[in-house]
Amino acid sequence: MLVGYARTSTTEQEAGLEAQRRDLDAAGCGKVFAEHVSSVGERDRLRQALEFVREGDTLVITKIDRLARSTIHLWEIVRDLDAKGVGLRVLNLGGEVVDTKSATGRLILTIFAGFAQFEREMMLERQREGIAKAKAEGKYLGRKPTARAKSEEVLKLHREGKTPTEIAAAVGIGRGSVYRIVQGQGAVMG
Structure with missing residues (x-):
């Protein structure tokens, strides 16, 4: 069985979640787990998807960054899936479908996971630089203390x-x- 997982960071990204669902349905997923949660938050639907899959199933995602926080985290998930006899398929890697059931798929996944982690780290670095600049200019006040x-x-x-x-x-x-x-x-x- 193909089991899909979709995630967006915020509820404002509903169109992105719908696009992921559409792609997962088109790939033939019989069940899709979807959620709005930050990659660093508690991802209950991911946990449920990982518990749901059985030997012979394939977990399907649209992009690596929807599943894992880092390359290490991705390989922890792949290791856990392997232990259950479950493959991982990524749909949108430069137009190619990558499946961890083959050695070539694992190699490609490793390379793209490294690029995804690099891209995220660069984005966070630019964000920190932007915040530092805004603070220096007196334009950044931070989060309002709600408590x-x-x-x-x-x-x-x-x-x-x-x-x-x-x-x-x-x-x-x-x-x-x-x-x-x-x-x-x-x-x-x-």
């Missing part, structure tokens, strides 16, 4: 006896932020 803006509400709920988990859920911030706000006021969390 501090909710301090009064956090402290009110704490006084009412709510747990850190309940407060975090009610206010929409992380538990760590709840602890920092409460402890910053000299109070003790229970």
Whole structure:
């Protein structure tokens, strides 16, 4: 069975996710796992896809960067798929379809994975340079501190006896932020 996996980093990239689904359907995938999540986030649908595939199946993706964070991460996934007797097929590598069931496919995948990682690292380097330049020009202010803006509400709920988990859920911030706000006021969390 061909099993597809599609991912975009944000919900604003719906067209990109739909394009991946279309390509995976056209490739003959019987089941497609899709999600909106950053490559560094917890990818539940990828985990489900990797658990779903069985011996003789092939996991199909459109591009390497939709699956793996780095070349090492890619080969960890390939190793896990190999252990289950599952192949990996990448559809969009310069117009070629690459399948890890052949030695040539593995070689090509290694080369393209290296290029994909290089491209990502270059993009991050340019991003850091752009942020540094904007900071130097006084144009970059960073992310707005959302948790501090909710301090009064956090402290009110704490006084009412709510747990850190309940407060975090009610206010929409992380538990760590709840602890920092409460402890910053000299109070003790229970």
